[in-house]
Amino acid sequence: MPLDRIINEARDQEKGAWLDLVDPVEGKPVGIRLRIAGPDSATAHKARLTLADDLAAVAGPDGRVGAEGREKCRKAALAAVVLDWECEEEGKPVPFSTANVLRLLSVLWAEEQVDAFAADRRNFARGA
Secondary structure (H helix, E strand, C coil): HHHHHHHHHHHHHHHEEEEEEECCCCCCEEEEEEEEEECCCCHHHHHHHHHHHHHHHHHCCCCCCCHHCCCCHHHHHHHHHEEEECEECCCECCCCCCHHHHHHHHHHHHHHHHHHHHHCHHHHHCCC
16 A cells, blocks of 8 residues: 555544444434544544553552543543534433543443444545
8 A cells, every 4th residue: 555545544534534433232213323533543642642642640649540531531532532413302402522531431232333333444544
């Protein structure tokens, strides 16, 4: 693969790709869509750097980070790669915000789907 194609495909990941969340039991779409930046995007790179800084900030005097602090930082990094969404609550659109994305990510199965999608480069390949 030529270098220019590699660079261009990484840049294209900045546009993101749509994930349709599915019910973890029935496997049917739940009506929530999220546009997620690819793992090679500048957005994902910034999220990884911010994660490192956030972990350093919550570290104790001994340099250790507790599980709760680590989890909070990790979820914030995952939320940072969500670029947009289509989501309703009680029949009304839910505004896109980091706080609202974190609310959704508090549900384990939703978090798992977002995390898996965001990490899989195949979702961001041309023609995907």
